[in-house]
Amino acid sequence: MEFVEIPEVVILRLPVYVRALTQLTDECISVVSSQQLGAHLQISPAQIRKDLSYFGRFGKQGRGYNVGFLLRELRDILCLDRQWTACLIGVGRLGRAIINYPGFTPESFKIVSAHDHDTSQIGQMIGDLVIQPMSELAESILSKDINIGIVAVPAIHAQEVVDCLVENKVSGILNYAPIVPKVSDNIVLRNIDPVLSLQSMTFYLGKRDGREHIRRA
Amino acid sequence: MEFVEIPEVVILRLPVYVRALTQLTDECISVVSSQQLGAHLQISPAQIRKDLSYFGRFGKQGRGYNVGFLLRELRDILCLDRQWTACLIGVGRLGRAIINYPGFTPESFKIVSAHDHDTSQIGQMIGDLVIQPMSELAESILSKDINIGIVAVPAIHAQEVVDCLVENKVSGILNYAPIVPKVSDNIVLRNIDPVLSLQSMTFYLGKRDGREHIRRA
DNA sequence: AGCTGTGAAACAATTCACAGCA
């Protein structure tokens, strides 16, 4: 009897399961096997069963998993049953797209405060938020009990904004700036970087004959 | 003497190295050790050396790596010295933000065609592109020699758009829709999904006392 | 019969540690 850390790769897959199960719920499918779920997500059934087994025994032998029950359990594990609050830093084009993105709110995340360094934008509305100066960030985080900072400023300012968020005690940061910011290890950091995705893609696109992906050892 | 496939994780790290080396170039630093580079990126020096060793011997013992040389080599490996062309499908708020994002063009990617299903938008300009109907997608891909499709349509339409791109022979797809699309395995797919990032983040945020991350085995 | 849950086996990635070169 010993303690086992849950691998981060497993945690990264749970939201994918949540999404698939939500879709199955919408389709009024109430039971699913690891086989079926795996076929849907292109993940092996064994991996799904192993992933879930880190958290408990959610299935029934011979039947599979009850979709609604498993969905509730996973949402609970991921703490998706509460509303998480976020502040957005940077209201340029990217920031405006983020704030208007309709996908966050139904998924437990709400942007409740928007800030920018640029004083000429202060006071403007975007969506139902007033753009506030950086000097009010600390106050916003405190008074609105903000958990997550979303960084949408140019690369040059990203590290200082991240530092500022950390000082003001957000717990997680979603960073859209094209840098890998340094954060203390009690902060959960996620980076969104389409350019990195494209630049790794082209390795495979450029070498279509299938021989350059191997090397002589 | 045998052949070794290069692991995908290695390929995913190369663009990160490219970015760091580009920054060092801007700072007029001409030599860097795996130690220094690793400290900058929070990656172990051994991993950097191992990654690079899949492709050749770029360093000098006792000195380190020549920044300019290594950068050129990596850009060459990733095929970043050509201009890649992309078409954008979906010109809603997200699509507009993507098309106006200034980070793609300097990094070898150019959006040269924008399409939407919504006929009321056809003919409008965004940036320097005219919004075209889906019916002209095939023609655009062919005439503009488009390599990459960028999907920014609602989840419900994403799979059909992806299928359409695949039929018209793009080689890579950058998908912003919140689904895991099915593609044939000769297509390189990258997904951008901030909601999944946030939903895995909250696992760690919700369980701050540090004991729930372990289970009894 | 059909499917889960899970140790054990297989495979993959990372780190170690050191020979060898500048």
Added chain:
DNA sequence: TGCTGTGAATTGTTTCACAGCT
């Protein structure tokens, strides 16, 4: 001395295969 490049060791992840439940 300082650093690379790389086999070997270690650590992490996925798959296998089957006991056991429904």
